Amino acid sequence: MKKLLLSVAVLAFMSAPAFADDKGGKDKMDKNGDGLVSQSEFMAKQQERFEDIDANNDGSIEKSEFKAAREKWKGNKKDRKEQRQKNKGADTE
Numbered sequence: 001m002k003k004l005l006l007s008v009a010v011l012a013f014m015s016a017p018a019f020a021d022d023k024g025g026k027d028k029m030d031k032n033g034d035g036l037v038s039q040s041e042f043m044a045k046q047q048e049r050f051e052d053i054d055a056n057n058d059g060s061i062e063k064s065e066f067k068a069a070r071e072k073w074k075g076n077k078k079d080r081k082e083q084r085q086k087n088k089g090a091d092t093e
C-alpha cells in the first residue's frame with residue numbers, strides 16, 4: 001500500500017509541472033511541432049523526469065530522492081515566480 005501511495009504521489013508530481021513550466025510545457029513536450037502531445041512524447045518527458053529524480057541512477061525512486069526533487073521543483077517554481085514579478089516590474093517602469 002505504501003508503495004502504491006508513493007507511486008501515485010510520484011506520478012502526480014511528475015505530471016503536474018509538465019504543463020506548468022515557464023516555456024509552455026505542452027510546446028516543450030510537442031517535439032514534432034504538430035500542436036499535439038502524443039503518448040510517446042508525453043512518456044519521453046516522464047522518463048526524463050524519472051531519471052532526474054532517480055539521483056543515484058538505480059532505477060528506483062527512494063523517498064529521499066523524491067523529497068529532494070520536490071524541494072528542487074519548489075525552488076525552481078519560486079525562482080520563476082520571482083522572475084515573472086521582476087519582468088512585470090520592468091514592463092511597468
Ligand SMILES: [Ca+2]
Binds near residue numbers: 054055056059062
Ligand atoms: Ca534511486
